[in-house]
Amino acid sequence: MTTALVATDLDRTMIYSRAALAEGGSSEVQCVEMYEGAPLSFMTVRAADLLDKLAAATTVVPTTTRTVEQFRRITLPGAPWRYAITTNGATILVDGEPDRRWRAAVDQAVADTAAPLDEVTAEMHRRGDDSWVLKQRTADDLFCYLVVDVTAMPATFVETFGRWCAGRGWGVSQQGRKIYAMPDVVCKSRAIAEVRRRLIDDGTLDPATPVLAAGDGALDAEMLRSADAAIRPRHGELELLQWQAPGLVVTEHSGGPASEEILDWFHANLNRTLRHVR
Structure with a gap:
């Protein structure tokens, strides 16, 4: 019987662009994602080793906003995964394949609680401008996002678009150059709770x-x-918001070293749990 369920975000938590990885200082790195023939995402060598060892010791569930296709591009240490969560919780992969019943239930929940995707994408397009919007995309027929020039984007865009979305069952989040609009009912914690239920059963x-x-x-x-214990890096959207929660740990470092610190924390918690069980 496993001693912990570890749910970890990927981009800028476990894996990084080369520039983001270097924020916390230089370290030996390895490529974990290729895109169109070029290296795209990296981990420090030590973080990759720590993740591989963690996956061998307990249940790790990669948990990402990426689509299934985007997730499959990553060569993540510790694979293969019995469970992984993509599309911000809308998809549960079971041995690498999407669980159709879970997705059908998510789609129904979205239909019951949120404005249609077409309505939100149209409003996102109307509020955008070619002077700062580089791309507009939909993902998995579920949510939409912009890729923006952050320096040229109006400072109030996220706040004002967020207010419009809030009255329609949607939320807005900025992740670096990407501005996401996501149905409120689509969230990682719901999918984690479902995976946990199955693993208990x-x-x-x-x-x-x-x-x-x-x-x-x-x-x-x-x-x-919603986790029993949680950690976030000293960078990213939550750091900009100075977001806190009871018992939340914040890393000392940012960039690549933060991923190592997070994995050290996972291992330390796992070891404490093992001592308690014994």
Whole structure:
């Protein structure tokens, strides 16, 4: 029986662009994602080793806003994964394949509680401007986002668009150059709770097994809040917001070293749990 369920965000928590990785100082790195023939995402070598060892010791559930296709581009240490969560919780991958029943339930919940995607994408387009919007995309027929020139984007855009979305069952979050609009009912914590339920039902987890979580963005906030123990890096959207929660740990470092600190924290918590069990 496993001693912890570890749910971790990926981008800017475990994996980084080369520039973001260097924020906290230089270190030996390895590429974990190629895109169109070029290296895109990296981990420090030590972080990759720590994640591989963590996955061998307990249940790790990669938990990301990426689509299934985007997630599959990553060569993440510790794979293969019995469970992974993509699309901000709308998709649960079971042995690498989407769980259709879970997605159908999410789609129904969105239809019951949120304005249609077409309405939100149209409003996002109307409020944008070619002088600062580089791309507008929809993801998995579920949510939409902009890729923006942050220096040229109006300072009030996220706040004002967020107010418009809030009355329609949607939320807005900024992750670096990306501005996401996401149905409120689509969240990582719901999917983690479902994975946890399944693991308890099949005997992998004891009902008292703790959930440990890590993430850097506003889309991770509910996941961090609902975990038994949580950590966030000293960078990203939550750091800009100075977001806190009871018992939340904030890393000392930013950039690549923060991922190592997060993984050290996961291992330390796992070791404490093992000592308690014994």
